[in-house]
Amino acid sequence: MLIGSPALALLVLGLPAGSFLAIALLRPLRRHGHAAAAVSVAAIGTALAAAIATRLRAVGVAGAVNPAVTWSWLPGDGGPMATVGVLVDELSMSMLLLVTLISFLVQVYSYAYLHDETPPALGRYYAYQSLFVFSMLGLVLAPGFLQMFVFWELVGLCSYLLIGFWYEKPSAARAAVKAFWITKLGDVGFIAGIAMLWAATGTFDFWTLFGLADSGALATVAGLPTIMFLIYLGAVGKSAQFPLHVWLPDAMEGPTPVSALIHAATMVTAGVYMVARAFPLFALTPDVLVLIGWVGAFTALLAATMACVESDIKRVLAYSTVSQLGYMMAAAGAGDPHASVGHLLTHGIFKALLFLGAGVVIHAFHTNDMFRMGGLFGRLPWVGVAFLVATLALAGIPPFPGFFSKEAVLLAVLNGGFRVPFAMLLLTSFLTAFYMFRAVFLVFFARPLGHVDTHGVPVAMDGVCRLLAALTIVYGVVLALGGHHGEGPAWLPWVSMAVAGAGIALAWATYQRGLIDAARLASLLAPIDFLARRRYGIDALYGALYRVVLLGLSRVIGWVDRYLVDGVLNVLSASALRAGDALRRLQTGQPQDYVYGVALGVLLLLVWAHLR
Amino acid sequence: MPLQAYLVLGALVFAIGLFGVLTRRNAVGILLGIELMLNAVNINLVAFARFRGDTTGLVFTMFTIAITVAEVAVGLAIVIDIFRVRRTIEADHLDLLRG
Numbered sequence: 237m238l239i240g241s242p243a244l245a246l247l248v249l250g251l252p253a254g255s256f257l258a259i260a261l262l263r264p265l266r267r268h269g270h271a272a273a274a275v276s277v278a279a280i281g282t283a284l285a286a287a288i289a290t291r292l293r294a295v296g297v298a299g300a301v302n303p304a305v306t307w308s309w310l311p312g313d314g315g316p317m318a319t320v321g322v323l324v325d326e327l328s329m330s331m332l333l334l335v336t337l338i339s340f341l342v343q344v345y346s347y348a349y350l351h352d353e354t355p356p357a358l359g360r361y362y363a364y365q366s367l368f369v370f371s372m373l374g375l376v377l378a379p380g381f382l383q384m385f386v387f388w389e390l391v392g393l394c395s396y397l398l399i400g401f402w403y404e405k406p407s408a409a410r411a412a413v414k415a416f417w418i419t420k421l422g423d424v425g426f427i428a429g430i431a432m433l434w435a436a437t438g439t440f441d442f443w444t445l446f447g448l449a450d451s452g453a454l455a456t457v458a459g460l461p462t463i464m465f466l467i468y469l470g471a472v473g474k475s476a477q478f479p480l481h482v483w484l485p486d487a488m489e490g491p492t493p494v495s496a497l498i499h500a501a502t503m504v505t506a507g508v509y510m511v512a513r514a515f516p517l518f519a520l521t522p523d524v525l526v527l528i529g530w531v532g533a534f535t536a537l538l539a540a541t542m543a544c545v546e547s548d549i550k551r552v553l554a555y556s557t558v559s560q561l562g563y564m565m566a567a568a569g570a571g572d573p574h575a576s577v578g579h580l581l582t583h584g585i586f587k588a589l590l591f592l593g594a595g596v597v598i599h600a601f602h603t604n605d606m607f608r609m610g611g612l613f614g615r616l617p618w619v620g621v622a623f624l625v626a627t628l629a630l631a632g633i634p635p636f637p638g639f640f641s642k643e644a645v646l647l648a649v650l651n652g653g654f655r656v657p658f659a660m661l662l663l664t665s666f667l668t669a670f671y672m673f674r675a676v677f678l679v680f681f682a683r684p685l686g687h688v689d690t691h692g693v694p695v696a697m698d699g700v701c702r703l704l705a706a707l708t709i710v711y712g713v714v715l716a717l718g719g720h721h722g723e724g725p726a727w728l729p730w731v732s733m734a735v736a737g738a739g740i741a742l743a744w745a746t747y748q749r750g751l752i753d754a755a756r757l758a759s760l761l762a763p764i765d766f767l768a769r770r771r772y773g774i775d776a777l778y779g780a781l782y783r784v785v786l787l788g789l790s791r792v793i794g795w796v797d798r799y800l801v802d803g804v805l806n807v808l809s810a811s812a813l814r815a816g817d818a819l820r821r822l823q824t825g826q827p828q829d830y831v832y833g834v835a836l837g838v839l840l841l842l843v844w845a846h847l848r
Numbered sequence: 849m850p851l852q853a854y855l856v857l858g859a860l861v862f863a864i865g866l867f868g869v870l871t872r873r874n875a876v877g878i879l880l881g882i883e884l885m886l887n888a889v890n891i892n893l894v895a896f897a898r899f900r901g902d903t904t905g906l907v908f909t910m911f912t913i914a915i916t917v918a919e920v921a922v923g924l925a926i927v928i929d930i931f932r933v934r935r936t937i938e939a940d941h942l943d944l945l946r947g
Contacts, residue, residue, distance in 0.1 A: 823947025828870055828878070828939060835866060 239297050240324035242305040244290040248283045248332060249322065249373045252339075255279035256366035259359060269358025276362040277343050280369055284336040291329050302443045304379035318440050323379035327577060331376040331509060334584045335502050339369045341700045342497040345592055348694030349493050349599070361401060361491075368394035372502050376509065380440035381430045381467075384510065388426070388470070391503045392419050398498060399490040411486040418483040418778075422473020429466030432459070446516045455520050464521045468511065468528060475507030475561045478535040482775050484558050485542075488550040492598060495550060496591030500557050501584035508564040508580050512573035519571070529569025529649065533657030533664075536562030540667035541768045544674070545758075548604045549594050552675050556630065557587060559664060566661060567645040570652030575644035582637035585711060586629040589704040593623035596697055597679055600689055606675055611684030616693060620680045622705035627676050629708055631669035632736045634729075637712040643732055647724040662735055669739025677747040854895035862888035875927045875937040879920065886916045 259265050259272045266272060297303075304323040308316030324332075343365055350358060371390035378384035400412030434440055436457045437448060448454040457463075471477070476484040487499045498504070511518060511528065518525055536559045543555035560583050567576040596619045601609045613620040629636035632643070642665065649658045745751040758765040770776070861884055868881030890909050897905030931937050 820947040823945070825943035825946030826939065831866075831869055835870070 237297055237301070237303070238294040238326045238329070239301065239303045240290040240294040240329050242322050242324055244286050244293070245322045245324045245328075245332070245377055248286045248290065248336065249370065249377060251279040251283040251286070252276075252366045252369035252373065256363055256370055259363040259366060266359040266363065267356050269353070269355035269360075269362065272359040272362040273343070273347050276366045277340070277347070279366065280336060280340045280343055283369070283373075284340045287329075287332045287336040290324065291333055294324075294326075294329060304441070304443055306379050306441070309382075318382045319380060320383050321379045322377040323442065324377065327509075327512060328376050330577065330581055332373065334581055335369065335372050335376060338497055338501040338584060338588045339365070339372075341704060342493045342588065342592070344696050345496075345595070345700040346491070346493040348696035349595055350491065351694070357401075361398075364394055364397045364401070365497075368398065368498065368503075372506070375506055380442055381433065381514075382440040384513075385423075385427060385430055385470075388474070388506060388510075389423065391498075391506060392416065392423070392474075395419075395487070395498050395503055398494040399487045401490055401494065405489070408489040411483075411489040415483040415487050418480050419473040422469045422471070422480055424469075425466040426470025426473075429463050429469070432463045432466065436460075436463070442513065445514075449516045449520055454517070461521045461523055464518055464524045465527070467514065468518075468524060471507030471511050471565075472531070473507070474510075475504055475565065476535075476558045477507070477531050477562065477565060478538055479774060481535060481539065481558045482771075482778055485551050485554040488548070488554050492550065492591055492595035495554070496588045496595070499554065500587040500591050504557060504561060505564070505580045505584065508561065508568065508576055511565070511568045512577045512580075515568065515573040518568075525569050525571060526654075527569070529566050529652065529654050529657055532562045532565030532567075532569050533649070533654070533660040534562070535559070536566065536664040537660045537667075538562075538772065540664045540671065541764060542771055543671040544667055545765060545768045546671075547606050549597060549606050549609075549675060549679065550591075550604055552606070552671060553587070553590055553594060556590075556668065556672065559668065560587070560630070563642065563645050563661060563664070566654070566657055567648045570649045570654055570657075572644070572648030572652070575641070575648040579638075579641035579645050582629065582641040582711060582715075585704060586626040586636070586638060586708050589622060589626040589701065589708060590630065592697070592701055592704065593619055593626065596693055596701065597623075599693065599697070602689065606678040609679045609684075610682035611680070612688065613680040615688060618698060619693065619701055622701040623680065624676060625705045625708050627672045629712065631672050631740060632665055632732055633740075634733065635709075635712045635716045637708060637715050639729075639732070640712070640715040643729055646732060647728060650724065650728070662731070665732060666735045666739045669736040670743050673740045673743035674747050677743060681748055851895060851899045854891060858888045858891040858895065860888075861885075861891060873939050875930065875939055875942075876924075878939060879923045879927070882923075883916065883920065886912060886919075 255276045255278075258275055264271075265275065303325045304321055306319035306321030308318075309320045310317040343362070346361065346365070350361060353361065368391060371387045371394055375384055375387035375391060378387060396412045396416045399415055400409050402408045403412070430440065433445075436459075437445065437454065439445060445454065454460065473480045484499060484504065488495055490499075518528070539555045539558035539562060543552050543559065546552045546555060560579070564576045564579050564583070567573070567579065596616065597609065597612060598604055600612060600616065603609070625636065629638035632639045634640070646658065646661060646665075649661060742752070746754050746757060767773070865881045865884030865886075865888060868884060869878050870881075872878050872881060890912055893905040893909045893912070897903060897909075927937055930942065934942065936942075
C-alpha cells in the first residue's frame with residue numbers, strides 16, 4: 237500500500253486554515269476583497285502543489301501498516317478517548333488531489349464570476365471558501381470517525397454559508413436553511429451510530445476498527461447492523477440519497493462556482509467517501525450493503541427522471557449530481573468501493589466543468605432557463621467544446637473518463653448480483669445521455685431565442701473551463717491506457733455505449749431536429765411526466781410535514797406559553813402591583829400618623845397582655 | 849403619699865404629652881409634648897428610686913435630663929431650619945415622604 241508524508245499532508249491542511257484565519261481576523265484584508273482573493277488563491281495553489289508532492293513522494297509499504305499519524309485529543313481513563321491526526325493512504329491522497337485541484341480552479345474562476353460583488357462581500361466569500369477547503373481536507377484526512385464528524389459538520393456549515401451567500405435573496409436564505417436542516421436529519425443518525433460504535437468498541441479509530449473487523453471481534457458486537465445503518469444515514473443526508481435528496485437542487489441558489497465545488501465535486505461526495513473509507517466495517521453487515529445498493533440505484537433513476545423535465549440548467553445539473561451519487565453508492569453497496577471512488581473522482585472533474593461551463597452560459601444569457609437560450613456554440617466555441625467534453629464524459633462515451641468509471645460501477649453492481657438495480661442504472665444511463673444532450677442542444681445548438689451577451693467572457697473563466705476540459709480528456713486517456721478493467725461480460729461496454737447513444741439520438745431527434753414532438757413524448761409517459769414535474773411530491777411531503785408537525789407543535793407550545801405560562805405570571809405581577817398601590821396609602825408622610833399607629837399598637841399589646 | 853400617687857401623676861403627664869404629640873399641628877407644640885413624656889418618665893424613675901432606696905434611678909434621671917436638653921436643642925434647630933426653607937412649621941404641610 238502507498239503511504240504519503242504526514243508532514244506534507246499537514247501542510248496541505250494548514251494552508252487553507254491559515255488563509256481563513258488571516259481573512260477572518262485581519263479586518264483590512266477582509267474589507268478589501270481583492271487582497272483576500274489573492275491570499276486565498278495563493279494558499280490553495282500552494283496546497284495543490286503540496287498535495288501533488290504528497291502523491292509523488294508517497295512510498296509503497298509492504299504489509300498492513302497503520303498509515304495514520306495521530307495525537308491524543310480527549311483524555312480518558314486508560315489512554316486517550318479520541319485522537320486527531322492525518323491518515324494519508326491512497327484513498328485520501330486521491331481525494332486530496334481532487335479537492336485541492338477543484339478548489340483552486342473554482343477560486344480562480346470565482347474571482348472573475350463575482351466581479352460585480354462589493355469588496356467586503358468578496359472578502360466574505362473567500363473566507364468561506366478557505367474555511368470550506370480546510371474542512372473538506374480535514375474530513376478527507378480524518379483517521380477516525382470523531383474527527384471526520386467534526387469536519388463533516390464544518391463542511392455542512394460552509395455549505396450553508398455559501399448557499400446563502402446572497403442572503404438578502406429570500407429564496408437563497410430559505411435554500412440554505414433547507415440544506416442545513418435536511419442534512420442534519422442524516423447527521424443525527426451519523427453521530428448516534430458513531431457513539432454506539434464507540435460504546436461497543438471504545439475507539440473511533442478507523443485502523444483499530446479495521447483490526448477488530450479482521451480479527452472477527454467486531455462481528456460479534458450486538459446491533460452492528462443498526463450501528464452501520466445509522467452511520468449510513470449520515471451519508472444519505474450528505475450525499476443526497478433518497479429520501480433526503482431534496483436539499484441539493486435547492487442548493488443551486490448559491491453562486492455557480494460554489495455549486496461546482498461543494499454541490500458537485502467535493503462536499504456531496506463526502507458521504508460516498510465515508511462509506512468507502514469505512515468499507516471494511518460495512519462489509520460485515522451485508523444487509524446494510526444491500527440497502528445502500530438499492531437506495532443508490534433508486535436515487536439514480538429517480539433523480540434522472542426529474543432532470544429530464546427540468547428547464548433550469550443548474551437544476552438539471554443538480555439532479556444529475558444526485559443521480560451520479562446514486563451510481564457511486566450503488567457500487568459501494570454492491571461491494572466495490574474502488575469503483576465507487578473511481579466514479580467519484582471522474583465525476584468530480586467533469587461535473588465541476590459542467591457547472592463552471594453553465595456559469596459562463598448563465599453569464600451570457602442572464603437567465604437559467606434553457607428554453608430561452610440557444611445557438612451559443614457559434615458565439616463561444618471553446619466553452620461549447622468544453623461543455624460538450626464534460627457532457628460526453630457524463631453520458632459515458634469513450635474515451636472520456638465517465639465511460640470507464642461508469643462501466644466499473646455497472647460491472648460491480650452486476651457482479652454483486654443486483655439484477656434489478658443494474659437494470660435501473662442502465663435505464664439511468666440512457667436518461668443521463670438524454671437529459672444532458674437535451675441541455676447541450678437547447679443551449680448551444682438550437683435557434684437562438686433570447687438576448688446573448690458574449691462580449692468579454694473573462695479570461696479566468698474561459699481558461700479554467702479549457703483547463704478542466706483538457707484534464708478530463710487526459711484523465712480519460714489515462715484510464716483507457718491503464719486498462720485494468722474487471723472481469724466482466726464482453727457485452728457490457730457495448731450495451732453501455734449503445735444505451736448512451738440511444739439517449740443522445742433521442743435528444744437530437746427531439747430537441748435539435750424536431751422529429752419527435754417533446755409534448756407528445758411527455759403525454760406518452762403521462763404519469764411519470766406528471767410525477768417528475770412535481771418532484772414525486774417529496775418536496776411537498778416535507779413541506780406538509782414541516783407545516784403540520786413542526787409548525788403545529790410550535791403553535792401548541794406557543795399557545796401554552798402565551799396563555800398559560802404568561803397568564804399565570806401576568807396575574808401574579810398585576811396583583812403585586814395592585815397590592816402595592818393599595819398599601820401606598822399607609823405612607824402619609826405625617827410622623828404623627830405613625831405615632832398614632834405605634835400608640836395604638838402598644839395599647840392593643842397591653843389589652844392583649846391583660847386578657848391573656 | 850404612697851408610690852401609686854407618683855405613678856398616677858407620671859402616667860397622667862405621659863398621657864397629656866402623648867395627646868399633645870398626636871394632636872398639635874405646630875412642630876414646637878409637638879416638641880413640647882415629647883418633653884412632657886420624657887419628664888413623666890423622670891417622675892417614675894425618681895419615685896421608684898425614692899421608694900426602693902436605690903440610687904440607680906437618680907443616675908438614669910440625670911442622663912434623661914441631659915439627653916432631653918440635647919434633643920430640644922437639636923429639635924428646635926431643625927424646626928428653625930424647616931421654617932426658613934418652607935416658611936411654615938405646620939406639621940400637616942410637612943409631608944414630603946407621603947407615599
